[in-house]
Amino acid sequence: GASAIQPFRGESAIDAPLAVEIISPKFPTPRAHLAFFRGLLGDLFECAAHLPFNFEGETSRGTEISYLPPTPLWTRLFLEQNSARLGEALRHFLAQPCRDLASEQIWLDAPHATQFDGAALSATAREPSLWHRQKLRLLPSRVAQNRAFEPQGTPENRFAAAFARRLGRAIEPLDGFPEIEGLCAAISARFPPWSEEIAVSPALERRRVSRELLDLWRLWNGAGAPVFARFERAARLRDIAQLYEFWTFFALADAIGRALGQTPHLETSSDEARGLAPLSRAHFSSGTLVFNGPAPSYSTPLRPDFLWLENGVPALAFDAKFRLENSGEEGELRGRGADLHKMHAYRDALGVRGALAIYPGEVSRFFDSSGGKSAFSLGDLLTGAAQGVGLWALRPDVTKTVS
Structure with missing residues (x-):
């Protein structure tokens, strides 16, 4: 992440701080780190900007004022x-x-008055100093008038x-x-x-x-403003792991929407430390995607990064794993064994029909509970045609840049 080195002599700073950026060892080169960061930030913005989300809060008007x-x-x-x-x-x-x-009350000399209705008579009658006798009659020297204006x-x-x-x-x-x-x-x-x-x-x-x-x-x-303020802070700090978690929420909502042919409606709030608060949701007509929501378990409490609920009951579990493939290991799923074991634990403890680890790799693989191994299909998982555990390679377009 972004940081700074400040040289001191005793207790006094002796020069301007030196801006440094600590690069994750998960990337082979600084160029690869920068390309992924720019692509991640650009794709996060594109995903959020062009999905037809409705930002909703707890208020009846549909948004919370920030x-x-x-x-x-x-x-x-x-x-x-x-x-x-x-x-x-x-x-x-x-x-x-x-x-x-609107109207305002003005006073005109009696010969120039154009109105002498009940309101004008009442207002003028309350001003005795304006009345004088003329030929045995009391006449006003000035008359109240109501003037209309914009x-x-x-x-x-x-x-x-x-x-x-x-x-x-x-x-x-x-x-x-x-x-x-x-x-x-x-x-x-x-x-x-x-x-x-x-x-x-x-x-x-x-x-x-x-x-x-x-x-x-x-x-x-409204409600989206503080959420995206946290995105910007994570971007300034080059917190790629947190940005990937944010991005995964939007990308997952987008993918589910495309698989189901439905429009997601986002109900989200912000958390000062994390950005998206727990229990932020993307609603669909057939289910709800929940960010960091608690899941009932018959043993140890578990909290996957994302849960897919159907009729309020967990049906699928997803975990975002910001770990890149290690080129020094062999096999198409090198280094992912621990992630698969955790998905088995989710599926067993939560009683969901499927659990997937989402990571920024290139190879997706699904292991059906029937014993077969196949390419990953989100549509089959959502409809119940497939049940099991797997790895879902989901990464931003690294060709995008952010100015």
Whole structure:
């Protein structure tokens, strides 16, 4: 991982710290380490950005608001997934900002007054100093009038302007979103520099465009933001093992979705130390993928990295094993014996029909409980056509890079 060496003389630093990176001995060369890291990070982002996940929290609105500012990675992910929807909402608002009519009371000289209804008479009657006698009659010198106007500072306009200014600043260092950046700048320029505090009020629910912007604000500042903040921290520390665990969750959800022809819906929360909190889930119509959830066992408690639940009951177990193949060993599954033994333990203790170790290798192999050995098929395992243990070679595309 990333680290630094600080030279000292006594208790005083004598030079600037030297940035160093400790490379895992699992990689044969620094070039291989860097290629895998870049591919892993790039694929993690691609997988999360392009899966049609719905980030859901425990609140009824579908997302939890995060009080951490959205990070650049999360902002890019948010824009990748929602730029068309966001652009339409911003254009609509720019064309039709909130123009609710308001009224204010003004006083005009009596000859210039155009209204003398009940409200004007009542207000004028409460001001005795305005009345004077003229030819035995009491007449007002000035008359109260209600004037209609369009206030700019409505809750809807203040919210949209604050959202646009915050999002515009967040987009500045990112490439690829000139239209959204331009729309944010146009909205910011149209309204005065009010406070950028985001005030969510019932008034935002009145108009469709305001509701849409509010939903997008909640998504940008929602449950996914702190999750991806942890991803970025792991990336800065070059924590490849943790990044591989994160990546495996998304890749596994993607693979299950493709095998079943279903769309995953992600219910996730963050953990300050780990990123994805235990019990983060990817829901499908036929089952649920659970991250780091407890599994009932008739003996020693076990906790596979991922469980596939059907009707709430564990059916499959998966473990992410960040161990590369050792080129000094012989055989297509060299060095994987301990992983297979653990999968047998999972299958026996948890009563699941299948258990697989996921690792960043090149060879997948499945051992059916009937005694046969075959290539791995996730579809057969999900439908129950295959039962047993195996190794699943699942790795990111190392040709991808991250700027």
